[in-house]
Amino acid sequence: MTLRLIFTGLALLMCSVAEAASPVDVYHFDTAQQQQRYRALIEEFRCPKCLNTNIAGSDAPIAQDLRKAVHRLVVLEQYTDQQVRDYLQARYGDFVLYDPPFTQRTWLIWMVPLCLGLLVLAVLFSLQRRARRHATIELNAQDQSRLKAFLEDD
Amino acid sequence: MKRLKSFVPLAIFIAIVVVSYVGFSLGDRHQLPSALLDQAFPEFSAPLLYEPNRTVTRSDLVGRPTLVNVWATWCPTCKAEHDVLMEIAAISDIVLVGLNYKDERQKALAWLADYGDPYDLVMSDEEGIIGVDLGVYGAPETFLLDAQGRIVYKRVGDINKRIWRGELLPRLRDMGVTTRSSSEL
Structure with a gap:
């Protein structure tokens, strides 16, 4: 029982450390739904510089820029999720999608x-x-x- | 049948070797294929580094083959590349456009004053907004545009002797850009 408590405590501690280490940007959203969509979208794209991280979890300058771009597209340009995906794919290629489309190159x-x-x-x-x-x-x-x-x- | 079966591990081994060989010789994983290749250079508007009150747009880059070089003073590879760019500017008639990427204006000006300015035109993108439109994910990156403003070649990383000889020079010749031979390149 005690052991279990210790492990739970450790796990919680690790979570909080991970939370503290993740990059924080201060952005304004008009609605909670926009914020939710932004969160989901930045989880979805792969950081072009750091091969195994998404743009939500990366501290690389390019990931910050892409988060800023996603925020701009969602809040100011009022893009739909699919339009945001298309926007990034057009510029950074299939690479940024963790889910590559079925094409001649990827079959x-x-x-x-x-x-x-x-x-x-x-x-x-x-x-x-x-x-x-x-x-x-x-x-x-x-x-x-x-x-x-x-x-x-x- | 039994004899054949004893070759199965060998066959699996050979398959792994072949797949690994192909996989590891596919080239640098950090070199993303450009999504913009063969596409028109995107529309943009950027202030000039020397005269921040004046802006340039895509139409300023169209008309002649142009090399757009994305650089920054915080990028060590850009320093390594700088001498090559100076040489290219000296021996060819290609229009060299610099995009000072996510940099501080004063540092960029000091850099060009110290090391020389190979560019016909330097634009600045302090926020990295044009960078995102270009699919830039690091510096240096270089785009070769034909006279119609289409991206015909993109290099992620430095322009060096090998890239100049193997990739840029043949394309410049195809586009009718005058180049002189150089002992340096």
């Missing part, structure tokens, strides 16, 4: 997992079939009567 990254999945299914299927074949043992009359004796012996 491989979409198809490989699918093919691997099919391969795994095929292997599993053939293994199972073999296991079933090995599992059935033909008993002759003698074996049958011995088995019966065993069972009745109980």
Whole structure:
């Protein structure tokens, strides 16, 4: 019990540290909904400079600029979410979308997992079939009567 | 069948090697393909570095092949690149436009005074707004525009001897820009 409390405390502490470390920008929003959309959008885009962070979680100057751009588009330009996505994609390419569209250039990254999945299914299927074949043992009359004796012996 | 099966691990190994080889030789992951390649240079309006009261727009860059170089005094690679730009300015008739990116005006002016000014025109983008429109994510970045203002080539990183010879010079020749040979480049 005590241990659990300690772990919970530690986890909470880590959360608060992470919260404190995340970059803070001061922006004005007209509505709470705008703010929500802004938050969701900055979570969605990948920072072009720091390959494995989104623009919400990065301190890189370019991430700050992109957050500013998203804020401007949402609040001043009244863009829809999709228009914001298109805006950034037009300038920074598919790279900023964590969810790349299916195109001539990206078909491989979409198809490989699918093919691997099919391969795994095929292997599993053939293994199972073999296991079933090995599992059935033909008993002759003698074996049958011995088995019966065993069972009745109980 | 059994003999064939003993080759399965080898086949998997070879597959991993091939995929890794291709994957790791795909080039620098930090070099994003430009979304703006073959597109028109975006519309913009920027103050001149020397005369902040005057602004330039896209139409000022159209008409002749132009090299737009995004630079800043906080960027060490820009310093390395500066000598090459000076040389390019000296040996070619290409229009060199500098975009001073997220920088302080005084520092930028001091830089050009100290190291020389290779640019025909220097614009400033203190807030990085034009930078976002250009898909800039670091400095230096350089865009080559044809006479119609279309982006025909983009370089993320410094312009060096290799890039000049391999990428820029052939394109400039294709566009009919006069260049003289240089022992430096």
